[in-house]
Amino acid sequence: MKTLVVGVGGVTNGGKSTLSQLLHQKLHNSCIIPQDSYFKDDCFVPVDSNGFKQYDTLDALHMDKMLIEVQSWRRDPRSYLRQRGLIPKDSPADDKEVYVLIVEGFLIFNYRPLNELIDRRYFLEISYDVCKKRRSSRVYSPPDPPGYFDGYVWPMYLKNREEMKSSTSEIVYLDGLKPKDEVLDVVYGDVCQAIERLQGQS
Ligand SMILES: Nc1ncnc2c1ncn2[C@@H]1O[C@H](COP(=O)(O)OP(=O)(O)O)[C@@H](O)[C@H]1O
Numbered sequence: 001m002k003t004l005v006v007g008v009g010g011v012t013n014g015g016k017s018t019l020s021q022l023l024h025q026k027l028h029n030s031c032i033i034p035q036d037s038y039f040k041d042d043c044f045v046p047v048d049s050n051g052f053k054q055y056d057t058l059d060a061l062h063m064d065k066m067l068i069e070v071q072s073w074r075r076d077p078r079s080y081l082r083q084r085g086l087i088p089k090d091s092p093a094d095d096k097e098v099y100v101l102i103v104e105g106f107l108i109f110n111y112r113p114l115n116e117l118i119d120r121r122y123f124l125e126i127s128y129d130v131c132k133k134r135r136s137s138r139v140y141s142p143p144d145p146p147g148y149f150d151g152y153v154w155p156m157y158l159k160n161r162e163e164m165k166s167s168t169s170e171i172v173y174l175d176g177l178k179p180k181d182e183v184l185d186v187v188y189g190d191v192c193q194a195i196e197r198l199q200g201q202s
């Protein structure tokens with residue numbers, strides 16, 4: 001059984017979930033594991049010296065649990081999909097089939113044990129202005145307090161991106177200001193080539 005793990009990282013509100021969903025719709029035998037599902041409960045997230053909740057660090061996430069989920073998919077992607085109703089129970093197995101996992105999140109490449117399992121890495125970037133505007137219309141739980149974007153989220157993004165760049169080189173940077181379909185076409189074309197290469201291997 002052949003597998004491909006695609007990582008969709010990037011800035012908050014850069015379009016990661018949108019791209020991942022569109023990619024998933026186009027790829028047979030694919031599924032998404034989103035990092036957003038692994039945030040710790042608010043009471044376990046400490047506050048920094050400015051009084052801001054430190055949500056934009058790996059410590060705010062149950063990365064151990066996320067890794068276990070990815071490993072569960074890797075062990076047997078077919079049964080992983082079947083158990084979640086993503087493929088019919090009676091669909092015949094095909095040795096040439098490539099199973100694709102889309103791992104999506106703002107800090108996926110910063111967590112080494114997860115990063116090591118990713119075959120293709122994409123990173124969505126948008127400008128500060130657009131990011132601030134998109135973020136202001138999104139409601140998180142808990143909601144962003146006043147000044148959170150400028151005082152915490154954007155500085156943490158710059159810091160996390162530097163850390164990522166210093167430890168990972170094979171990243172395809174994407175312009176998240178381009179239309180959704182254009183971004184999708186680039187990634188889909190690239191992923192299809194990777195799938196074809198895998199199918200060509202005996
Ligand atoms: N290429 C794009 N062009 C314009 N708006 C976009 C694009 N991609 C995503 N969006 C919008 O930006 C917002 C954040 O997108 P989302 O995919 O949830 O970001 P993320 O998962 O990176 O936080 C949503 O309102 C979405 O519709």
Ligand SMILES: O=C(O)c1ccc[n+]([C@@H]2O[C@H](COP(=O)([O-])O)[C@@H](O)[C@H]2O)c1
Nearest residue numbers: 011012013036039055056106140141142
């Ligand atoms: O989902 C949550 O529980 C949650 C609670 C508080 C904040 N967040 C924010 O979620 C952001 C990452 O998700 P995203 O989809 O915007 O890339 C990050 O910047 C956090 O500040 C997320």
